[in-house]
Amino acid sequence: MNIYVILKRTFDTEEKISVSNNKISEDSAEFIINPYDEYAIEEAITLKDAHGGTVTVVTVGDEDSEKELRTALAMGADQAVLISNEDLEAQDQYTTSTVLAAFFKDKEYDIILGGNVAIDNGTGQVGPRLAELLDIPHVTTITKIEISGTTVNIERDVEGDLEKIETSLPLLVTAQQGLNEPRYPSLPGIMKAKKKPLETLDLDDIDIDEDDVEAKTKTVEVYLPPKKEAGKILSGETADQVKELVSLLRNEAKVI
Amino acid sequence: MAKKVLVLAETRDGALRNVSFEAIAAAKEISGGGEVFTVLCGDTVQSLAAELIHFGADRVLVAEDEKLANYTTDGYFQTLKKIIDDESPEAIVFGHTSLGKDLSPRLAARLESGLISDVTGLEQAGENTVFTRPVYSGKAFEKKLISDGLVFVTIRPNNIAPLEKDESRTGDVKSVSVEIKDLRTIVKEVVRKASTGVDLSEAKIIVAGGRGVKSEDGFKPLQELADVLGAAVGASRGACDADYCDYSLQIGQTGKVVTPDLYIACGISGAIQHLAGMSNSKVIVAINKDPEASIFSVADYGIVGDLFEVVPLLTEEFKKVLV
Ligand SMILES: Cc1cc2nc3c(=O)[nH]c(=O)nc-3n(C[C@H](O)[C@H](O)[C@H](O)COP(=O)(O)OP(=O)(O)OC[C@H]3O[C@@H](n4cnc5c(N)ncnc54)[C@H](O)[C@@H]3O)c2cc1C
Ligand SMILES: Cc1cc2nc3c(=O)[nH]c(=O)nc-3n(C[C@H](O)[C@H](O)[C@H](O)COP(=O)(O)OP(=O)(O)OC[C@H]3O[C@@H](n4cnc5c(N)ncnc54)[C@H](O)[C@@H]3O)c2cc1C
Numbered sequence: 001m002n003i004y005v006i007l008k009r010t011f012d013t014e015e016k017i018s019v020s021n022n023k024i025s026e027d028s029a030e031f032i033i034n035p036y037d038e039y040a041i042e043e044a045i046t047l048k049d050a051h052g053g054t055v056t057v058v059t060v061g062d063e064d065s066e067k068e069l070r071t072a073l074a075m076g077a078d079q080a081v082l083i084s085n086e087d088l089e090a091q092d093q094y095t096t097s098t099v100l101a102a103f104f105k106d107k108e109y110d111i112i113l114g115g116n117v118a119i120d121n122g123t124g125q126v127g128p129r130l131a132e133l134l135d136i137p138h139v140t141t142i143t144k145i146e147i148s149g150t151t152v153n154i155e156r157d158v159e160g161d162l163e164k165i166e167t168s169l170p171l172l173v174t175a176q177q178g179l180n181e182p183r184y185p186s187l188p189g190i191m192k193a194k195k196k197p198l199e200t201l202d203l204d205d206i207d208i209d210e211d212d213v214e215a216k217t218k219t220v221e222v223y224l225p226p227k228k229e230a231g232k233i234l235s236g237e238t239a240d241q242v243k244e245l246v247s248l249l250r251n252e253a254k255v256i
Numbered sequence: 257m258a259k260k261v262l263v264l265a266e267t268r269d270g271a272l273r274n275v276s277f278e279a280i281a282a283a284k285e286i287s288g289g290g291e292v293f294t295v296l297c298g299d300t301v302q303s304l305a306a307e308l309i310h311f312g313a314d315r316v317l318v319a320e321d322e323k324l325a326n327y328t329t330d331g332y333f334q335t336l337k338k339i340i341d342d343e344s345p346e347a348i349v350f351g352h353t354s355l356g357k358d359l360s361p362r363l364a365a366r367l368e369s370g371l372i373s374d375v376t377g378l379e380q381a382g383e384n385t386v387f388t389r390p391v392y393s394g395k396a397f398e399k400k401l402i403s404d405g406l407v408f409v410t411i412r413p414n415n416i417a418p419l420e421k422d423e424s425r426t427g428d429v430k431s432v433s434v435e436i437k438d439l440r441t442i443v444k445e446v447v448r449k450a451s452t453g454v455d456l457s458e459a460k461i462i463v464a465g466g467r468g469v470k471s472e473d474g475f476k477p478l479q480e481l482a483d484v485l486g487a488a489v490g491a492s493r494g495a496c497d498a499d500y501c502d503y504s505l506q507i508g509q510t511g512k513v514v515t516p517d518l519y520i521a522c523g524i525s526g527a528i529q530h531l532a533g534m535s536n537s538k539v540i541v542a543i544n545k546d547p548e549a550s551i552f553s554v555a556d557y558g559i560v561g562d563l564f565e566v567v568p569l570l571t572e573e574f575k576k577v578l579v
Contacts (some may be wrong), residue, residue: 007464008292011392013392013393013395013528013532014528017392017394017396020561023395024391024392024570025440046492047480050451087332088347091321092370093258093371094364094365094370096370097361097365100427117509119392119393119509119532120391121391122373122374122390122391122392122393123371123373123374124357124361124362125360125364125371125373125429126361126363128358128359128361128365129361129362129364129365130365131363132360132361132363132365132366133365137329137440137441138358139327139329139360139441140357141354142357153444157355158352158354159457159512160449160503160504160505160506160511160512161446161447161448161449162447162449163443163445163446164423164443164444164445164446164447165441165442165443165444166441166442166444167441167442168441170509174289176494177510178503178510179339179473200347212314215370216368216369216370216402216405216444217370217371217372217400217401217402218400218401218402218403219398219399220386220399220401221398221399222391222396222397222398222399223396223397223398223399224395224396224397225335225396225397227393228556230553231540231542231552231553231555231556231557231558232556232557233547233557233558233559233560234557234558237568238561238565238566239569240557241559241561241566242559242566242569242570242573243573245541245557245559245573246570246573246577247291248337248555248557249518249539249541249575251369253518253538253539253556253557255320255415255461255518255538255539256461256485256518256519256574256578
């Protein structure tokens with residue numbers, strides 16, 4: 001089976017965020033594999049173990065993304081592709097999905113796995129957009145997948161309800177938390193990953209002209225929310241605190 | 257410049273979801289005096305059309321088909337694509353719901369358009385509408401616009417106020433028929449887990465419990481408080497993972513994103529993934545026995561104490577004042 005994972009290197013949002021020049025500052029930021037993409041990688045490896053084949057991890061990013069691709073290889077992916085976005089000025093989800101579609105155009109793929117949302121930009125657009133451009137079905141926020149032949153049975157999370165879906169390959173799915181527990185790269189895995197193939201492509205290699213993928217949206221401002229005033233931590237006897245809280249909610253906050 | 261705007265209405269348990277009324281309000285603003293028309297899909301939904309008009313839609317297109325009884329990407333995609341081709345709207349507004357998130361990017365790809373997802377506010381700036389959306393798990397915000405071509409957005413529930421309901425409003429309701437073929441994904445079964453009570457993403461008050469609730473039984477005092485307040489009960493991932501409650505109650509990045517007027521967090525530490533789902537709530541109350549818990553950093557009011565003592569007292573106090 002030809003298994004692909006689309007992976008995004010993201011800002012670790014557990015870190016402190018600051019804004020400079022109308023951009024989120026990347027100085028001293030920690031970057032990680034988007035957590036939902038880790039579920040995708042884990043599932044890809046599990047599918048390969050069950051059905052054979054190869055797992056290829058693909059990202060559109062800058063040269064630093066090699067680190068996250070190596071981590072995916074260390075987890076057990078077989079090969080990686082870095083499509084360099086260094087020629088791109090403004091890049092939005094239209095751009096990213098169009099670039100990915102150009103890469104997949106002449107590839108044979110049975111399944112493409114991605115995350116349901118990137119934790120930094122958080123739109124969840126890239127997966128379904130890519131599926132449409134490739135004219136294959138997609139299923140979002142999956143928590144279970146079983147493949148037999150070309151038939152695929154999936155469970156997906158729909159705002160807390162569970163939907164059971166039947167579909168077929170080729171297919172694109174996006175991972176929701178609960179799909180699996182991603183493994184940590186093992187030491188031998190890390191050693192092996194250094195020798196696994198990692199190909200870097202630029203836009204020319206996939207026949208993309210940067211003008212054709214110009215972003216359709218424009219960011220006019222990035223800002224931090226006004227710092228919330230420190231909340232009121234109540235004190236005194238518990239019973240009095242409770243009375244005070246009820247009164248504050250009614251008279252000061254006026255929400256009840 | 258006046259725009260023609262399409263709104264996709266959504267139903268749940270046979271009723272329209274609030275987010276659809278909010279989407280109409282957003283569409284009105286984007287339209288700048290142009291026409292707002294709503295698309296309503298399902299098997300038997302015709303009777304809901306009037307309410308969309310009462311909330312501000314100028315016109316409703318009803319697509320009824322048994323293949324639209326359950327949401328499938330292809331069924332809805334084909335229906336919307338046909339209507340968009342026929343009507344050529346200049347802007348489209350969906351809810352940022354499970355359905356909206358699944359369908360909008362796919363349509364945007366076909367229409368070769370930009371898409372601004374998860375919008376929490378909008379304002380006019382000259383010819384353009386500028387949209388605000390949270391990024392970085394809610395730690396920052398960005399303002400975006402689509403300067404040319406179709407304006408396509410999804411709006412986060414509970415952030416944009418719906419228009420006042422006006423039952424005297426009238427408008428055109430028309431059926432459209434779309435031939436739906438080749439559904440590539442088939443819904444075999446829907447296992448309902450979410451409680452049928454108040455929809456979490458649209459609730460005005462939420463009482464949420466975390467690992468500090470300690471057991472399934474531990475949720476009872478929270479439920480009692482919620483009953484008194486007419487609130488919905490939610491939970492952190494910690495509580496769901498520990499099996500104290502169902503995952504359908506989960507709030508956060510993986511679960512539901514909520515923006516109630518009042519969020520009462522009981523025994524929740526305040527991990528970033530949880531905050532991503534609730535930090536935009538209007539008023540946040542934290543009850544936690546650890547004064548260092550990060551939930552206090554987003555709380556408007558905090559009580560440091562044992563939730564099993566505080567919550568029942570709170571219920572009693574509200575009972576007294578709310579009679
Ligand atoms: C140089 C540069 C300039 C940018 N300029 C802008 C800008 O002007 N406006 C703007 O809106 N954004 C801009 N971005 C951000 C970028 O366009 C988006 O982060 C990207 O399109 C992914 O969208 P998302 O974060 O919403 O991902 P989502 O759609 O939320 O991601 C869902 C899933 O899609 C897959 N995926 C997402 N991104 C990639 C990727 N790059 N490679 C492979 N798989 C992926 C992953 O599986 C991920 O889990 C810029 C980024 C760069 C590097
Ligand atoms: C990719 C990813 C996605 C995630 N998505 C989500 C998500 O959507 N939602 C989410 O919630 N989490 C999510 N998480 C998990 C998140 O990181 C935290 O692990 C989780 O939120 C912790 O839950 P908790 O606060 O209930 O538990 P804990 O962190 O264990 O906190 C329990 C709190 O209860 C307090 N407490 C204990 N006893 C009492 C008492 N008697 N009275 C008062 N207070 C008491 C303690 O002081 C403590 O602060 C995600 C994690 C990852 C990696």
